[in-house]
Amino acid sequence: MDGIVGGIGYFNAVLVFCILVYVHEMGHYLVARLCGVRIEVFSIGFGRELFGWTDGHGTRWKFSIVPLGGYVRMFGEHSMEDVQGDTGRAVTEEEQKVSFDHKSLAQRAAIVFAGPAANFIFAIFVMALLFGNAGLREPQDIADYGIGAIVESSPADEAGLQEGDKILSVDGREIGDWDGFVESIRGSDGRELIVKISRDGQTATKYLTPRFNEEIQAFAIGVHRPFQVVTFGPIDSLVMATERTWDYSILTLTSIGEIFTGSRSLDDMGGPVKIVDMSNQVAQRGALDLIVFVAVLSINLGLLNLLPVPMLDGGHLLFYAIEAVRRKPLGEKAQEYLLRGGLAVLLLVMVIVMQNDIVQLLKEHGVI
Template sequence: MSLIAQYLVPFLIILSVVVFVHEYGHYWVARRNGVRIESFSIGFGPEIFGRTDKAGTRWKFSLIPLGGYVKMLGDADASSTSIDRAKAAQEGSFPSKSVAQRMAVVFAGPAFNFLFAIVVLSFLFVFSGRPFTPAVVGEVQQDGPAAAAGLLPNDRITAVDGKAVDSFERLQDIVRDAAGVPLVLTLERGGQAVQATVVPKLQELTDRFGNVHRIGLIGVSRAGVEFVRSNPLAAPFQAVGEIGRMVGGTLQAIGQMIVGSRGTDELGGPLRIAQMSGQIAQDGLVPAIWFTAVLSINLGLINLFPVPMLDGGHLVMYAIEAVRGRPLGERSQEIAFRIGLAMVLTLMVFATWNDLIHLRVVEFVKGLVS
């Protein structure tokens, strides 16, 4: 029971919030474009409980809590990959709407995920403060690259290769991707500007969730973390900037995985998310809210990838329809969605396999049969 309370409950709450935000985006824009919604579900499979509102929409929780869907009039299935011909011509059906309206409905899901994250991060920045770590050296590892370059405790790093650095996090971002590359640091020491050349060393680190990262390190620790409360007017812009950095970092990591310069063992699935949800929830409400915002950003970003079955794939097909003046043929759409389904399922299986290895389930099973 304690295991369920520690991991499963936080996971279900956090995932349900993120999925609700995404699906509500589809629902809200669809309703404002005159589309009738048949059902709004958190989870897949058989219904556990629900209610039907005055507009005829069935709001429900379903058995498998790994996503959700909005089924609109004219959809033959929950994923909107095929059309119910008997309903498509009816007033208020999704297929009867213009291409622009359908694109707006599809785009609204990821958009709401990002808007939700902006609102959440803005409130956190105003009331809890924005985490900020000055680029000041705390301790210097004796046998590390920084010590060899002559860095000392309390040195303030103001620039790297002539580009200004305003936080320790920014310094880490530069260093982690520069293993073996000489970096010229501009330091402020005792009121004077000093320069030092350091070469980050490639190392493997395991984070608190067991993920192994191959990154560049120079062998220094931060002096301390500060929380700076933001002005309410500036907080949304700062939240957008933070989201931009997260998205940029995610896309960079994916690109590195594709070209092979970064391991794919960092990819995680539902089991890893459940583990992270439970561990972060133990740290308190604020970290859990922060994690929910991050998960919302990732869900919005992933759904914008141009893969059939995902929102991005639907947007590509609607864009093609807008250019051609007519939709792709049913056979072409069927092939595209089958390819998309295969890609999504392959990624899910791969991520789940990573989870099983990460959580030592595979090792445990091998021990039972050996």
């Protein structure tokens, strides 16, 4: 499985986008159908249709040429008046029963919220399956288990260190735990270190020189911490998956808040190009890592869609909250101006993330 995932390279990004879009739009679709709304189109991607089919309910299911999103088009959605389309024909009583805009406020809000909710539920479900089957890698004490896996062709590998070796000291400093070991390596400034180890009850001395790792921005020798895989029962897996989803959500919201307050640079924002690159990198590490990556992206997609920005699901929910307070919808002009403002914000964000993506791409290819 890992070989297949790693072998298809950047096509993994297409799969990631399609899965996330399908989950999100399926949330809207299922709740809309539950509320009796007629679905006209379910599209994965935007633009010209590549292929599709029409089901017995009259819904057109299709894949479109640009796989960077998708949509569910519901009958009577945002028509604002009791007329159908550009024809000006009055909506019949039967059509009103299957029209989105003729549903109750609670039903419309539920349909809109269902998209982001599906992303969270999907992430919880995926992580719960992983915790219950593949298990969770729990870090262990190197004093008892020794060091973990060795990176091939790393300083540790070249010096002859092996998985399970117990680190006794580094440059005469006794090592009691993993944090102390990492600190001694990163504080070396790249000079040669004398490492005393214990292997099979025998002591030995190894000489190695740490190298600067660009990814972690620190000196390293290519040694992983020891882990033990622990699996959990269904209830514990579900609880842990829910907790992880909550933690990832808080982390994402904190990062967004830091960007707005200026404590984090806009350069940290990435768009489709960055996701494509990350999908490929994660896929090279194996199928399980790619599955976790999809779950985390699903959480981010759900959160971003809940932001109270017109054009996003959160913006529509904001409109419905105002409607609940006023006991009537916002006027057409007010909604139009807010939607235009929301579109301007989204376009600005898209320009920023695409600029960051392009700059990063040029840096990786040595152009700048």
